[in-house]
Amino acid sequence: MDATAEYFDYYAGWARKYEGEVIQSDNPKENILLYRQPIGVVVGVCPWNFPFFVMARNVAPSLLTGCTIVLKPCSETPNTTFEFAKLISSIRLPKGMLNFVSGGGSSLGDALVRSPQVGLVTLTGSVDTGPRIISASAENITKTLLELGGKAPGIICADCAMDMAVKAVVDSRIIFSGQVSNCAERVYVEAEVYDEFMDKLLE
Known part of the structure; x- marks a missing residue:
């Protein structure tokens, strides 16, 4: 919750920095x-494993840039998002700027992505879902931003704080049973500290 609140604070700060520019031409x-304008309607499709934080990562920049957003949390984990929706309903946000809907990806999600009224689709989800989003959004040449399954490496250098490095790798692998896109999928270890690393990791 605190990290999500900080994320909204971060984007609120960008409201003062959001501007165009004059670029020198070669001619x-x-x-x-260069001027900036809203894309229009954004559809945000969120995952089950970070439903609240990823919701903020969709909502904050969309509202900052003047876009309306339709946010679809994962149908397995919608509760924190809908609690947030209740809180948001008490402020004077213009009607229709921020919308929350719940349903299955193959039905509701597909209808949202295929809508010709949508200017941008964002998805944080599985590698299997990504091609379906691209295929559906291609009908209207809708912009897409996809964060799919990650393959993040851990890198262990000889001069690292070894106990801290081992803890970070272990924590990264077991959070949500390892089902997080930025979990360490593999680890590169400098040869001279390999044995020490492995001993501490296995312990």
């Missing part, structure tokens, strides 16, 4: 004006 007597 004489020409300037390039």
Whole structure:
């Protein structure tokens, strides 16, 4: 909860930094004006393993940039998101800016992704779901942002704080039974500390 609140604070800070710019052109007597405008409707599809934090990662930047958002939490873990929805309903956010819906991915999720009214689809989910999202969103050439199964490495250098490194690798592997996209999937260890690392890891 605290990390999620910090995430909203972080994006609120960007509200003062969000601006266009004038870019120098290679052509004489020409300037390039870069300005930012909302994409439109964003569909955010969230995973079961970090439903609240990933919800914030979709909602905060969407609202900051003037986009409306339809957020679909995983149908297995919607409760924290809907508690948040109750809290949000008490502030004066313009009607329709932030919307929460719940249902299965193959029915509701598919309908959202295929909608011609959607400007951007974001998904944090499985590698199997990614191609289905791309295929469905391609009908309207809808922008997509996909965070699928990660293959993050742990890197153990000879000068590391070994106890801390071992704890980080172990914690990373067992959180949510290892079903998190940024868990350490493999570990690279400098040869000179390999035995020490392995002894502590196995212990």
